[in-house]
Amino acid sequence: MTPFGERLEAVFAAYGHLCLGLDPHASVLAAWGRPDSAEGVRELGLRAIEAAAGRIGIMKPQVAFFERHGAAGYAVLERLLAEARDAGLLVIADVKRGDIGSTVEAYGEAWLRPGSSLEADAMTISAYQGLGSIEQVMTDAESAGKGLFVLAATSNPEAAAIQRAVLQQSSRAGSTVAQAITQGVIGWNQGRTDAAERAVGSIGVVFGATTDLPSAGIDIDGQPPRPGLPVLAPGFGHQGAEPRDIRARFGSYAGGVVANESRSLLMAGPDGLGDALARRVDEYGAAIA
Numbered sequence: 001m002t003p004f005g006e007r008l009e010a011v012f013a014a015y016g017h018l019c020l021g022l023d024p025h026a027s028v029l030a031a032w033g034r035p036d037s038a039e040g041v042r043e044l045g046l047r048a049i050e051a052a053a054g055r056i057g058i059m060k061p062q063v064a065f066f067e068r069h070g071a072a073g074y075a076v077l078e079r080l081l082a083e084a085r086d087a088g089l090l091v092i093a094d095v096k097r098g099d100i101g102s103t104v105e106a107y108g109e110a111w112l113r114p115g116s117s118l119e120a121d122a123m124t125i126s127a128y129q130g131l132g133s134i135e136q137v138m139t140d141a142e143s144a145g146k147g148l149f150v151l152a153a154t155s156n157p158e159a160a161a162i163q164r165a166v167l168q169q170s171s172r173a174g175s176t177v178a179q180a181i182t183q184g185v186i187g188w189n190q191g192r193t194d195a196a197e198r199a200v201g202s203i204g205v206v207f208g209a210t211t212d213l214p215s216a217g218i219d220i221d222g223q224p225p226r227p228g229l230p231v232l233a234p235g236f237g238h239q240g241a242e243p244r245d246i247r248a249r250f251g252s253y254a255g256g257v258v259a260n261e262s263r264s265l266l267m268a269g270p271d272g273l274g275d276a277l278a279r280r281v282d283e284y285g286a287a288i289a
């Protein structure tokens, strides 16, 4: 299986860095003239995939908006994951799972195991129970050609109090939580036997596009890591960040940014989404070039 990092790199080259977030909020469904039900979510999702196919390369369903509709919502999600894959989109399941290691492994099987009904290309994950708790999932993801995005410096302002806290113990004492997680992920990618041959690693982090990374202890002025670090970056559009902010916000990490926008794009509605995607692809392309 081609490593996730390699597939991500190919998508960046072919379609750029924009990721359409599939967040069927009740307000979005209303704007689309669809009911706030699993059926409404299905109709929206299918049209969104149709608009995305051939225009962009990455989609991020937010699982919470499917869970809202219970088992029927999950059935819709299974269908959309398969449709997105068939449309050639790279899918990041935004599930933010985390627990003791043995349980996280089960989450990994649910979302990343080839053949699972919920199979995605990558998932978001939390390491707040320790980086060691997600190690086996990193290994399993890597062997299956899948990816992970570990929460590090998220886009919500209230996260700062925890993510900027400074570690007192461990080999990373003196680092902020965000920095320790980021360095742990970079180190993990560098520890692969074929690391030197890889341009981009398969394990990434979540950095909010609205987050002041240096205040979180992340050095954005140094040399980019080798292999490069995939960075899932929500916060564009509705939360206020713009494509022109990418260089200033992410510095040497800009080349690995997966720029997620959900509500700001979806609110263009079924007839406007395709054009909105095309416009944004150009804007991100110009900002990252």
Ligand SMILES: O=c1ccn([C@@H]2O[C@H](COP(=O)(O)O)[C@@H](O)[C@H]2O)c(=O)[nH]1
Pocket: 021, 023, 062, 094, 153, 154, 155, 156, 206, 207, 208, 234, 235, 236, 237, 238, 239, 260, 261, 262, 263, 264
């Ligand atoms: O730090 C984070 C991590 C994840 N998210 C998720 O991204 C989208 C953002 O949606 P918008 O409508 O573009 O604001 C949503 O699914 C969040 O759960 C995040 O915002 N910040």
